Amino acid sequence: MIFIAGATGFVGSHLIDALLKEGHQLRCLVRSEKTAKSFHEKGIEVVRGDITEPDTIQGALKDINFVIHLVGIIEEKGSVTFQRVHVDGTKNLVNEAKQTGVKHFFYQSALEADRGSWSGYLRTKAEAEEIVKASDIPYTVFRPSLIIGPWDGFTKRLMDIVKMSPVIIPVPGDGKTKFQPIYIKDWIICLLKVLSSPELFSGIFEIGGPEHLTYNEIVSSLAKAMKIKKSILHMPMRLLKLGAALAEKTIPVLPVTYDQLRLLENDNICDKDSVEKHFGFRPMGYKEALSEFVRT
């Protein structure tokens, strides 16, 4: 049986559909009662719990061979910090896995994860990777760039901006930062390969689509897919960061945080052939992927 933590998110929900289609038996960690009910109806075993609260996941991995750990946050809110969710949460799950004899542990990190990063998100992703590596359980870590599909948070937010902005589409900074979006269907193909032959995929894998695209190119392609004609207006990054830094002190929920703006200044790319080299197929390009799920 496979255990999934983070099954209710964007990546997780696509993954469970694919795994159920293949006839896998699943046990998922779920926080809300409503989701627990809908998972039960799909024939999924449910553990109600939170990876930051070790008591709630005690015994959750009994009879589990393969753990898929997708839990992550992109923004800290009060006591829900990167340290607590990424580092402490991973420690809790790995401890359980060690006690119950899990055979393989999959962890979803992020491209550019680095212990020395200024970004709390990337620093704690790297710390979580180290916890997984040190566990002595055979492991696979994916470090993806942007994963796109119906409905990832990034595309959803960008579509709202494209739709709502009058006449122009505001882009933070010069828009030249590069990304390497990978379509969710291709990410799933990679994961299924790991699942069927975990011994062939042990270690850390950078995961990205076949193109390096600037933020400007991403915005233009998305607007085109939505059949919306608007020009791009570059907003001075310094001013936006100042605004975000000030607003963070006063407004509890922000459209974008200071750190997220800083992340938009750092390329998020790997080898264009990374998926083809390691997983033996060419992933879909950005425009083609958009044409599969963006409706006007």
Ligand SMILES: NC(=O)c1ccc[n+]([C@@H]2O[C@H](COP(=O)([O-])OP(=O)(O)OC[C@H]3O[C@@H](n4cnc5c(N)ncnc54)[C@H](OP(=O)(O)O)[C@@H]3O)[C@@H](O)[C@H]2O)c1
């Ligand atoms: N999407 C991307 O482009 C991308 C790129 C690189 C890396 N990643 C990584 O891939 C993973 C999945 O991404 P996603 O886009 O699917 O994220 P998502 O939609 O935000 O889903 C996050 C998942 O984590 C769960 N979660 C959060 N805190 C938890 C906690 N304390 N205990 C248990 N579950 C908790 C959420 O459960 P609830 O439903 O209960 O909130 C949800 O199932 C994340 O680790 C993310 O950092 C994503």
